[in-house]
Amino acid sequence: MGRPPCCDKIGMKKGPWTPEEDIILVSYIQEHGPGNWRAVPTNTGLLRCSKSCRLRWTNYLRPGIKRGDFTEHEEKMIIHLQALLGNRWAAIASYLPQRTDNDIKNYWNTHLKKKLQKLQGHHHDDQNGKTTGISSPSSSDSKSISKGQWERRLQTDIHMAKKALCEALSLDKPNTTSSIDSKPFSLPQQTSTYASSTENIARLLENWTKKSPNSSSQAMSVSESTQSTSFNNPSVGLSSSPSEGAISTNFAGFNSSNSEFSEHEAKFENGISVHHDESKTEMPLSFLEKWLLDDAGVQGQDGYFMDMAASLGETADLF
DNA sequence: AAACCATCCAACCGCCTCTGC
DNA sequence: CGCAGAGGCGGTTGGATGGTT
Numbered sequence: 634m635g636r637p638p639c640c641d642k643i644g645m646k647k648g649p650w651t652p653e654e655d656i657i658l659v660s661y662i663q664e665h666g667p668g669n670w671r672a673v674p675t676n677t678g679l680l681r682c683s684k685s686c687r688l689r690w691t692n693y694l695r696p697g698i699k700r701g702d703f704t705e706h707e708e709k710m711i712i713h714l715q716a717l718l719g720n721r722w723a724a725i726a727s728y729l730p731q732r733t734d735n736d737i738k739n740y741w742n743t744h745l746k747k748k749l750q751k752l753q754g755h756h757h758d759d760q761n762g763k764t765t766g767i768s769s770p771s772s773s774d775s776k777s778i779s780k781g782q783w784e785r786r787l788q789t790d791i792h793m794a795k796k797a798l799c800e801a802l803s804l805d806k807p808n809t810t811s812s813i814d815s816k817p818f819s820l821p822q823q824t825s826t827y828a829s830s831t832e833n834i835a836r837l838l839e840n841w842t843k844k845s846p847n848s849s850s851q852a853m854s855v856s857e858s859t860q861s862t863s864f865n866n867p868s869v870g871l872s873s874s875p876s877e878g879a880i881s882t883n884f885a886g887f888n889s890s891n892s893e894f895s896e897h898e899a900k901f902e903n904g905i906s907v908h909h910d911e912s913k914t915e916m917p918l919s920f921l922e923k924w925l926l927d928d929a930g931v932q933g934q935d936g937y938f939m940d941m942a943a944s945l946g947e948t949a950d951l952f
Numbered sequence: 953a954a955a956c957c958a959t960c961c962a963a964c965c966g967c968c969t970c971t972g973c
Numbered sequence: 974c975g976c977a978g979a980g981g982c983g984g985t986t987g988g989a990t991g992g993t994t
Contacts, residue, residue, distance in 0.1 A: 723983085
């Protein structure tokens with residue numbers, strides 16, 4: 634409307650983030666926690682708008698982000714969830730805590746959409762144009778879905794989510810400290826998530842030093858000014874050195890004060906797996922994952938899920 | 953080796969929702 | 974209740990990179 638975009642401010646920088654900026658941002662968030670993004674540029678001196686800072690954090694610097702190729706398991710999850718939720722990438726991302734909504738969106742647009750379109754075309758040839766593609770609520774097919782049907786879907790969606798949560802909470806591992814409030818995360822998780830962040834920074838610095846060797850010392854002075862442990866050591870988060878304890882504690886406090894992250898993690902602590910290592914696909918399926926991936930399970934639901942099963946069963950042929 | 957094309961993905965933009973006053 | 978500001982989200986863009994001709 635009348636309100637100018639925040640990035641219209643004079644002097645605001647745009648474009649790719651430099652490692653220096655990343656370090657400043659991470660250092661600030663480590664100290665103050667994410668949130669109050671409006672204050673970030675003013676308090677850090679970053680010439681970035683609040684939105685840009687938030688985006689950079691959530692999509693790139695946030696701990697626990699897994700980068701690289703999507704696993705087959707993740708692909709399936711995305712396809713199923715997209716069919717279920719439509720292009721609600723943030724919602725889909727909440728089921729894949731290691732991936733950002735932007736990543737999922739990009740992956741969908743560049744890989745999965747094409748894959749499914751190809752498949753859809755195939756089925757059109759095979760079955761005389763019978764609608765066999767994914768049944769996305771946001772797709773053109775969804776226009777034929779009545780409002781009532783859509784509401785039922787939504788209700789079922791909520792019901793299933795509730796059920797999943799209940800089951801996850803009640804059937805959860807007996808020895809887990811189910812008290813989220815007492816201590817949200819175990820230490821290894823913290824260190825591991827921190828390691829991810831550290832690795833992000835380390836990777837950045839690595840690339841950065843290749844490009845501009847002179848600026849690395851600058852970066853270190855920035856990071857050293859706010860924390861004793863250097864960011865450019867990827868092993869820091871994984872090690873069990875005494876100094877790591879300080880970092881872990883730091884990030885423990887950081888996590889607990891981080892509504893976005895801690896909430897995100899807490900959501901998945903019970904039942905819905907949170908794995909910060911690369912062995913995610915090897916882990917046993919959670920209830921929800923089973924539900925998402927098991928077409929037979931889907932078929933037991935109402936008409937929507939019958940439709941889902943029909944369409945998803947075909948998408949499953951992809952793999 | 954150079955030009956062209958396709959793909960990827962980080963970042964931006966604009967709209968919507970939520971919250972506080 | 975209405976308004977304004979901040980955060981969040983989804984769509985889109987454009988630069989970088991890799992592959993092909």
